[in-house]
Amino acid sequence: MSETANTVSTPPTNRELTTAQRRAVAELMRVSPVADELGRRFAAAGHELHLVGGSVRDALLGRLGDDLDFCTDAKPEQTLAIIKGWAEAIWTTGQEFGTIGLQRGGLRLEVTTFRAEAYDRVSRNPIVKYGTSLDDDLRRRDFTVNAMAVSVPGHVFADPHGGLADLAARKLRTPGTPQESFADDPLRMLRAARFAAQLRFEVVPPVRAAMEAMSADLGRITAERIRDELVKLMSSADPVTGLRLLVDTGLADQFLPELAGLRLEIDEHAQHKDVYEHTLTVVRNAIALETDGPDFVLRLAALMHDVGKPATKAVGTGGRVSFHHHEVVGARLTKQRMQALKFPKDVISAVSGLVALHLRFYGYGRGEWTDSAVRRYVTDAGDLLDRLHKLTRSDVTTRNRRKAAALAADYTALEERISRIAAEEDLARVRPDLDGNEIMKLLGIPPGPLVGKAWRHLKELRLDRGPLTHEEAEAELRRWAAEQGV
Template sequence: MSDRIATAVPSVPPVADELGRAFADAGFELHLVGGSVRDALLGRAAWEDLDFATSARPEQTLELLERLGTTTWTTGAAFGTIGAMFQGERVEVTTFRADQYDRVSRNPIVAYGDTLEDDLRRRDFTVNAMAVSVPEHVFSDPFDGRGDLARRVLRTPATPEESFADDPLRMLRAARFAAQLEFEVDADVRAAMTAMSGDLSRITAERVRDEFVKLMGAADPVLGLRLLVDTGLAEVFLPELPALKMQIDEHAQHKDVYEHTLTVVRNAVALEDGAPDVVLRIAALLHDIGKPDTKGMGTDGRVTFHHHELAGARMAKRRLRELKFPKEQITAIAHLIALHLRFYGYGRGEWTDSAVRRYVTDAGDELARLHKLTRSDVTTRNKRKAARLAADYDALEERIARIEEEEDLARVRPDLDGNEIMRLLGVPPGRVVGEAWQHLKEIRLDRGPLSRDEAEAELWRWAKERGVLPDAGE
């Protein structure tokens, strides 16, 4: 494959040539650039994204695209980018850039360039600094990006120090591309990332979050995560991860909790049955972050981490809020972390049907992910133990399926609803109704579905004991 990349010129989609002719007729250059060129050379995608660089200024680009009868949008106009739907394809056209940074603020000061090479020099990595002119199909690669693709290495067009000083987010991008493309990072780039990792604090939480999410959705996120920890970048925005390095796993089967965690992430990736599940992957990454704060020593001399799942859920909520994750994702990830140990003990035969109902009910919409996270957490090298735990979880899933055939476990409700409770007790809406409803739900979880008479008897019994109706049921 490396020989093919070293000599290949990517084929160009007809729609790009059509747009190129329109720009050429108007006296402007137009070039396909960036990740779309890289991926075409790698054979990874058939031009899913059409990103162009042009000598036209944004207002000229907008006028030309509107004249072509396309739908346009200008949300990126401040940075020189005009978006459009051209012949059914989504395209983005950006004026040649020669960005300037004051190296203090969090955003670039946009300055337009005059040449394609200037534009390519300001890009993050050489593998993203290639271009194909349209409609001429002249391939431009002033920084040997094609050679780096063949060598599977990440370098910067300018010096790494200059590139990262201009935009520290590029250091996080290096980790993301390492995970996404499964490339090595050039030694000079890695050294600059280590020396300049603290500069990442200049970047807004939202931009850091977006890159981190892309990294976690990559083909092998562990490659990127190791790079983040080894260079000190993780200390800046996710210090809970490197903190795991010095914690000894209580099973004494792994070098440390850090290595165990990376294995759990890889296990979770392997259990996915479709598109990358970033919520599951982040839950796997953070599932043990409560261990450093809960480390203790048992009477037998073994290391313990009592209730680390609850501490970890709280820590995950706090960290993900700081990174501006959506509320629903924070809730899901913290919920998975809090529940990830619930399964242990099932194999000892201690679980009743009531315990199974509660497991399913407590997991709620996250049950499928909880299954995967729990299985991923089994990283013991003891093959007999691993087989036993897998068999135990198989048995639990089969038991859940059996009970679900008899009951709707996904929607466990009391056998009497609020209106029936109010009618039977003769009370208005309020606290009493809610408490009665919750009591009947607990009975439902413990015993399964009740008959109408049984449910009413339980309601009267509860009401009498609570003094809601002193003569209830008599």
């Protein structure tokens, strides 16, 4: 059970509800010149306009951003006519779903026709059906806290499903039955986990039960939509709460089975720490080391760093448990899972690269690392070095204070050593001491594979021995060429 779910919420008082409404009005006043002006244009054309959904929720929380959502009884083509000449920019990519986007006064606005959208409960394709009233629209929203609206320019508050009380109590409920809501759009189950992580809300028991019973329905959702929800969850204030909910309800099994797989069975002869709990602790540790907002690559690498352990678990003599080469297996599994979720290649490369490298540091404290090993560590990490520092430090979760202090001291020593060598050499751009043109000129060979082979040989020397003088590099190249029969 999540930590959030263990808390007991008391019903909000009338004073708390009034305070929330005042906060929302204060937030709305900040954007009201644009919102109200747009509302007057719709009213002049005989249509309603309401600020709706997450925008109202965030206004009530005192965190309204610059992206505002509106709903209206006007059809998309009517909306386009109303905003023509007023909007500073217009985009129609969502027009087939009833949404018109625009920009005005530094705000990004989306205006959507009242909808009664639903899935056909068989395929992945939504059925777009326009509703006839604000009530129709709010009834089809995912959660009550997102089913509130404020009219513009009148600022009349609409809350037919008790969203304000749920917001004050930090509870996540659906306007209708959760079974109906999730059948219409199974992605809402992932949104529940995301809001639990993002807003630290409690998912009420009926919603949680429906998530467990209907987790397999997530198979109707495209990989891209699932990926986007995972990114939002992992980038939230408290992703661990959301991750626990995904695992406990069986949703993780549908798109991230490696996470649930970390809950390894611990037998009486092979005691070892719970890899699942360790992983969640590493995620928390990594978040604590962030310096410039959420780092999704670092967080996902922390989540996936040990996914190779179940496949590599072995029990040796004396009941000792080992996971040899789990970083190699884990990097492969991470790459495969991220490819299935349609992540961009550069993000896949970064996350799987960190998983592959996360164990490289261990052994440094035994004094086995030469300067050459340090150079290779930095070169192999490349642009990921700063994240690798954070991931490696995050991976220390032992309760043995002496051991934890020793590992931290060892890594500090490694970082200082990297800084010392970097001050002497340009570790960020380790290159051979001779470039391709010099290699071809010295050996009298044309462009081709042999030049690349010579270049790689010189780079290995550079990593092993550090910078060479031009004369030393030429001598080493001639020696290698002679051995190769060039």
